[in-house]
Amino acid sequence: MPNENAIVGRIVRVERDERGHTVELQGGRRARLDATRENAALARVLEGLGARRRPVYLEVDPAGDTVRRVLLPVVSRVEAVRALDDGGLEVRLEVAQARLAIRRDAPDAAEMERLVLDAEQTGRVLLVTADEAQNVVDVRVFTPDPEGPVPPFPGDAEPPPRVPWALEPLRWLVDFLRDLWYWLWPWRWWRGCISKARAQQVFDAMAATTCDPLTVPPPCIPFLYPDDGCWARAHEMCRLMLGMHLTPRKVWIDGSLHTPTKNNPSCFVNWGWHVAPTLCVRGPGFFRRRRMVIDPALFTAPVTEATWKSVQGDPNATLTDTDWTQFWHGGGPDDAAYTNTNYYLDVYRDALQLRAAQQGTPPYANCP
Known part of the structure; x- marks a missing residue:
């Protein structure tokens, strides 16, 4: 059964008194925040989450219902489940890049495993809560809030149009003519690609949109929360690049990724996939060009796709280049309206704001 010391639901109100703050959730359950400076900041974050009708996970001290930690559940269907070497389960969600783990020795591990395995087969939507190390601490069936936002999910991916089999032998001719056009009209190469200096300017413009972890004012991009959400960050960066009259694409990486980062208190993130925009950059040399990745969540400058892959912990990972319009991992409908x-x-x-209120602002000093 679910952890009796955990409350999961939407915050109804946060009230201040001489002892601190009282947090009331749906169903009338209450929890307390003691009167400290840190909890005052956390109370403001919880008020915002309540206003946006976001479900939260509150873990409380059973002795007095004092809040010990707050986490944000992910609302998603289960994409895949596989056994781990330690006897637990790895869980991949449909709308998350993170690789989550149900540890064998976790409280309620058997019930959480039952729920995710059932959801994998039935397509049922779950509320899945994980800690900073991406270990699952709570799994529940998601019941939509009539007054809350409905999370968007990817639709069924449309298969790419196939070339009729009779035209397959002509592919070499198409490739040859494309290459010939490129060499006969070098001005197209200059127009389609940018200089290394310009690429750095674009990178700096993207990085400048990063969120202040304590205030997170829209439309900032939460690069300092690397755990998840790369597909939204990448799409927003592409929107900004289009406004700069650039022609971005995207590169996707799939694998068992384990990426060091100073922006997570555990000093790493585990991903099943990741995505970032790319730009065509001239050089090295006059007649050469290559695609450079723009990823302020991992780097401080544009990098090659090989370098981008090398820091993500899986040499067997695969890279896939796509048009910038692909929003969801694996395909599905575009997000033309953003x-x-x-x-x-x-x-x-x-x-990001919730983490900063409880753990402090990144980067974290304990990370090498």
Whole structure:
């Protein structure tokens, strides 16, 4: 059964008194925040989460219902489950890049495993809560709030159009003519690619949009929360690049990724995939060009796709280049109106602000 010391639901109100703050959730359950400076900041974050009708996970001290920690559940279907070497389960969610783990010795491990395995088969939507090390601490069936936001999910991916089999032998001719066009019209190369200096300027412009962890004012991009949300960050960066009259694409990486970072208190993140925008950059040499990755969540400058891959902990990971319009991992409908982009940017701004209120602002000094 679920942890009796955990409350999961929407915050109804946060009230201040001489002893601190009282947090009331749906169903009338209450919890307390003691009167400290840190808890005053946390209370403001909880008020904001309540105003946005975001579900929260509150873990309380059973002796007095004092809040010990607050986490944000992920609302998602289960994409895949696999056994871990330690006897636990790895869980991949449909709308998350993180690789979550249900540890064998976790409280309620058997019940959490039952729920995710059932959801994998039935497509049921769950509320899944994980800690800073991406270990699952709570799993519940998601019941939509009639007054709350409906999380967007990817639709069924449309298969790419196939070339008729009779035209397959002509592919070499198409490739040859494309290459010939490129060499006969070098001005196209100059127009389509930018200089290394310009690429750094674009990178700096993207990095300048990073969120202040304590205030997270929209439309900032939460680069300092690397745990999840890369697809929304990448799409927003592409929108900004298009406004700069650039022609971005995206590169996706799939694998068992384990990426060191100073922006998570555990000093790493585990991903099943990751995505970032790319730009065509001239050089090295006059007649050469290459795609450079713009990823302020991992780097301080544009890097090659090989360098980008090398820091993510899986040499067997695969890279896939796509048009910038692909929003969801694996395909699905585009987000031309940026509605889903803005929804998930809001989610991970909240996650960053909540972490900063409890753990302090990144980067974390304990990380090498």
